[in-house]
Amino acid sequence: MRLPERQLAVLEAASATDERTIDEIAAETGLKPETVTGAAFDLRDEGLLSVVETAAETLGLTDEGRRYVDDALPETRLYRAGLALDADEAAVSMGRVIGEAGLDGPEVDIALSNFARKGFGTIDSGELTVDPDADPDADPEAAALAALADGDDPAVDEAVLDQLDSRGLVDRGESVTRAVTLTDDGVDALMTAVETTETVSQVTPELLASGEWRDVEFSEYNVEADAPTTRGGRKHVLRRTADRVKDVLVGMGFQEMEGPHADSDFWINDCLFMPQDHPARTHWDRFALDVPPMEGIPDELMARVEAAHRDGWGEDGDGYHSPWSQEFAREVALRGHTTSLSMRYLSGIAGAELEPPQRYFSVEKVYRNDTLDPTHLLEFFQIEGWVMAEDLSVRDLMGTFEEFYRQFGITDIRFKPHYNPYTEPSFELFGEHPETGEEIEIGNSGVFREEVTGPLGVDCDVMAWGLALERLAMLTTGAEDIRDLHGTLADIEFLRDAEVSY
Template identity: 70%
Template sequence: MQLPAQQVAVLEAATADDATSVDALAAATDLPPETVTGAVFELEAEELVAVTERVDETVSLTDEGREYATDELPEVRLYEAALEAGAGDEPVQMGRVIGTSGLEGPQVDIALSNYARKGYGSIDSGEITADPDAEPASDAEANALAELADADDTPVEGVDVDADTLEELERRGLLERAESTVREVTLTDAAVTELMAGLETAETVGQVTPELLTSGEWEDVEFAEYNVEADAETVEGGKVHILRQMSERVKDVLVGMGFQEMDGPHADADFWINDCLFMPQDHPARTHWDRFALEQPTHIDELPEDLVERVERAHREGVGEDSEGYHSPWDEDFARALALRGHTTSLSTRYLSGTEIGEIEPPARFFSVEKAYRNDTLDATHLLEFYQIEGWVMAEDLSVRDLMGTFEEFYAQFGITDIQFKPHYNPYTEPSFELFGTHPTTGELIEIGNSGIFREEMLEPLGVDCDVMAWGLALERLAMLTTGAEDIRDLHGTLADLEFLRNAEVTY
């Protein structure tokens, strides 16, 4: 029987008594594993070998995981620094603790996002506490890192770590799983018979070359069969990010509903971000713990003087007969302070005041899908940076019914028809309400936006004399409802789930 050289080599290296893996056959024949795999499939088709398959799963630490196995997890370092600073007895300023912990860059965010989750203490309003009874030595993730520190591609079955901990380490990007298909080969009776009778090697050619064509030898050689079932390397191509897909879809929907798009600066004066929204200057959200102030430059130079006067008067005295204002301090220097915008409503105040594109006559509809920045505590639904769907409608005689109907029409474009509303308080809208949607995987209600009718105290200084209904919706949470993502950190940030991003689709 004549067979190609690689098939003969495989048959002579395999046995009828024990299954031999493809890697073992490759080592025995000095052939590449992919060549052996191709020969095995061809021999199987000729019923000369029997092939069995199994999938082996292995785990190994990433470079970041190895770093933490040596230097401790960021949350453990934060806990130890907090204890040393006395946070076990009373709250301590978080900046002080972070400074002594030695954490830098992304490690700070990682530590903060896992600190409370593990019960090391709490973080609230820029202060940190530490539970003196917490035991870092019992940290399952830290112990798992130590267990896997010296192992590469360890079979999952041989790892003394529970499945939940492995899953959490993988989610954090500290551990990688790998699956490999192991094929094992056994000679059939027919192959044994042929081996005993003697095999001859037939010369075959694997590809057509220019030399074969020009010489004419291609007419006399035997070509190897092309194996379409042979394994090929997985190549991950580029893809538009899920949030970019969602953003473009939102823009298409809103433009289809008659809206125009706004844009404006990410770093802006507190005047546009908060003061024009009738947000008192002593409001807790305007402290340095909740906003990202600019170090250079610190203040804006130009603001419309007449508008500044009207806004200050609204804060001090109110607007109309039934409004008294706040009777609280108002400082123009504070209003000129520059910070990253905590919401994109700063764009709305710029446009409504006529400063950005000139006077806007009702009826008018505007929107933006832009990034905002808040010093929030990181969790499954909060990041320091997020995308906000800002929108407003200016018209006569608007009501809450109009606002709710707008939301129902908008979210229906994404297949979401169970929006729920809850009354809420905002300094700049009355009435106000929050929006909630049901997560398709967990079944939990999650907040997806805030809305209301702008108050007279906000509109009168801006020169608007008709109704304006407005909202700020969360793009990431809309993506969670449409893709089933359970954690905002799976969508973007240092802990993003790349496998999820490769496969997730915006559906509507």
């Protein structure tokens, strides 16, 4: 059975002890006594409660009775006035005594009749005599009035009460006390009601509009309950790393380069003095695209690059003397490095002719026909960069990297001599993986050869590099497998939880 909330509250309060009065229940539940009474009768009608009524007499003073408590009963005042006028020795005129007593109106008759009744004295032919032995202070009627005024329950003689009642000085009434007790059905009903009370966890517009909210039980908040983890969107750790890289490089005075992902082989390889028969230029090693050749390579530049390949550049230069064709140079491939962008910018075709000093960078995607493994992806981001200035040394290169990696908390990079067809000297960079302790390659660098800078029209030093963004992220996040970071095998949990300090 589903009980209305008030009935349930009354039933519950009533169950606390064997017998409870309506007033006790009202005090406990905070409901008005009338409300509790109504609910108790409803419950009685349902057979869930028994209600025992006990009538008790109530006794209170009327206004007149209260006035006599303050001013003394009229007959007492008459007696005292009589005494004051020596009416115990001689009869004194009534008028004088009444005047002395300050009695007025109906009080005069009241005083006279009760004076005689109580034996305070005698009244004869308009003269009053007081009985010196009478004692109004011991008057039981006055004592009863005083006790009632004090709120005591006076153990008063019935006859005295009747007297006061007939004089209209007290109010006699009857009050009914109702004590309630649960019946066996009531106990059962309470148990099932407590068990089945539906709790509501949310106020809805319907509950409010229907007024039903008054009768439903709201569930309490459990602030210690387990809650599902809610995750908001977050920037991919690789994107965060890329953004930080850009900030750091811009902070170091670099400007950003941009350019095509699919580019002419000319920019990707020929400008870099990579012989056209170099193994890295076979279709096995790169993603070639079946698209028409790109235009826009300046003829003189093409001629100078071809000359460098065929015969070398500078006084001591000797070319490759290997096959070279403009058609091959114009073919389009997905760039395997972003050094193609460096070539475009150094040549001046990407903007104005550049005068030293200059610093440029990009953080862009490159594509390689590698074999996927824990440190290799087919697509990854390269942090390309170069500095054009007079008299650059290997110290400048190392100092630049040390400063750059320090921004990511990496202070132990190692340099190893290396070979690139386009730089001399060349260095590979290594960092120590924070989890495995293994050395992993994080970049490749060097100072561009004259065969590269010469045909581009640059006649000062250019130091340059390509660093792997994902490898940097492996060092900062502790990812042990590069495939966790991006691509189809990315580890979503890892990416959600990965913490980096930048």
